[in-house]
Amino acid sequence: MATTTAAVTLTSDLMSTNMSVSASTTCMKAGTTADGLDQMEYGYVDIASGTAYDIIGNTPTASKASKLYIKNHSTDETYYVSVVLDAQAIGKLYGGDWMFIPADFHDANADIEITATGGTNKICYALFHEGTTLVAS
Amino acid sequence: MATTATISISSDIAPGFSGIGESMTLTQAGTLIDIDSTTGFQIRKLSATGAVDLVTMVNELVEPKDSVASKIYIRNIGYKGVIDKSVGVTIGVNAEPIGKLYGGDWLVMPLTCIDADDITANPATDDTVVLEYVMFYEEA
Numbered sequence: 001m002a003t004t005t006a007a008v009t010l011t012s013d014l015m016s017t018n019m020s021v022s023a024s025t026t027c028m029k030a031g032t033t034a035d036g037l038d039q040m041e042y043g044y045v046d047i048a049s050g051t052a053y054d055i056i057g058n059t060p061t062a063s064k065a066s067k068l069y070i071k072n073h074s075t076d077e078t079y080y081v082s083v084v085l086d087a088q089a090i091g092k093l094y095g096g097d098w099m100f101i102p103a104d105f106h107d108a109n110a111d112i113e114i115t116a117t118g119g120t121n122k123i124c125y126a127l128f129h130e131g132t133t134l135v136a137s
Numbered sequence: 138m139a140t141t142a143t144i145s146i147s148s149d150i151a152p153g154f155s156g157i158g159e160s161m162t163l164t165q166a167g168t169l170i171d172i173d174s175t176t177g178f179q180i181r182k183l184s185a186t187g188a189v190d191l192v193t194m195v196n197e198l199v200e201p202k203d204s205v206a207s208k209i210y211i212r213n214i215g216y217k218g219v220i221d222k223s224v225g226v227t228i229g230v231n232a233e234p235i236g237k238l239y240g241g242d243w244l245v246m247p248l249t250c251i252d253a254d255d256i257t258a259n260p261a262t263d264d265t266v267v268l269e270y271v272m273f274y275e276e277a
Contacts, residue, residue: 004148008243010210012140012163012273014175019271021178023212025241033222040150065225065239069146071159078167083247088233089254091247094206096161099246100144102236104227110234126157128148 002038004128006067006100029130030065037065041127044073047081047116054111060129062105068112069126071098079118086110095121103127139163139171140273142208142245163273166205174199176272181258182216183226183266188259191228192272194252200277201250207274209256212243216265224264229257237261238268250274 007024029035047053060066072081074095083090083099086109093099104110114123139162146157163172181191191211194201201207213226225237228244231254238244248254260266 002148002150004146004150006243007145008210008245009143010141010245010271012175012271014140014173014273015177019178021210021269021271023241023243025243027242028222028239030237031223031225031239038150040148040154042151042154063237065237065242067242069144069157077164077169080167085230085235086233088231089204089249089251090230090235091208091249092166092204092206093247094164094166096164097206097208097247098142098144098159098161099244100146101244101246102228102238102242104234104236106234126146128150 002036004037027067027128028065037128037130039129044124047114047121047123049116049119052113052115055114055125056112056127058132058134059111060105061131064130066103066105066127066129068103069100071124073122073124079121081114081116081121084113163208164206165275172273172275174274174276178271180267180269183258183260185263186260188257190255191258191270192256194250194255201274202277203251204249205275207248207250208245209248209270209272210245211268211270213238213240214267214269215240216267224266225261226266226268227259230254232257
């Protein structure tokens with residue numbers, strides 16, 4: 001079984017007692033305990049300002065347990081990419097920000113779309129999934 | 138100190154993939170100033186299917202600023218120490234499904250914090266499951 005593990009540590013001093021949370025998960029296929037995600041796509045792209053792009057070209061099988069990581073590697077903190085799913089704005093990743101979500105891809109419109117602002121944003125992404133429809137040549 | 142989030146991903150799916158290890162300091166939009174507000178760390182127990190608001194933006198005691206650099210962390214921590222990988226909760230924004238958190242799964246994602254963009258949770262079954270979550274945002 002392929003094994004993919006994602007861990008996070010959050011710390012904050014905004015409250016009177018400092019918060020520190022650590023979590024780790026093994027990324028399994030949807031609803032299973034015995035079979036891990038076994039396919040992945042990993043990339044690094046420059047996204048010029050102004051145009052919306054689908055970050056994932058080949059949409060994985062819908063409603064599975066895909067996991068998507070995106071980081072904005074831009075070093076200018078004023079640069080950002082807007083993240084949209086099926087016309088619903090999710091939020092903005094400024095230079096240095098990352099996100100990690102379970103990506104449902106529940107229908108043909110549910111691609112993850114990003115639009116850069118400020119200048120050319122440098123985006124790293126990784127998708128871990130259990131199957132995709134490849135585009136025939 | 139500030140508010141930081143560090144991610145580490147390891148995988149043996151692709152030969153040669155050396156993993157991902159990244160850290161970010163949560164700052165206010167377009168600046169290097171630390172983010173300044175949070176909901177605090179919370180849990181929510183769910184025992185029935187049907188979408189509920191995990192975060193209702195308009196009900197926050199401190200109004201979040203819209204369309205800036207807010208972030209949320211959510212994790213499915215199971216129930217009473219039992220983490221069931223077969224029990225999933227679909228997390229959504231303004232009723233748009235983002236994806237399903239199975240037992241132990243977590244997410245960190247940016248938010249708009251616009252009033253309509255509530256964060257929803259919709260369990261796939263009636264099995265009891267607990268979500269832990271914390272939102273960081275800028276005060277309007």
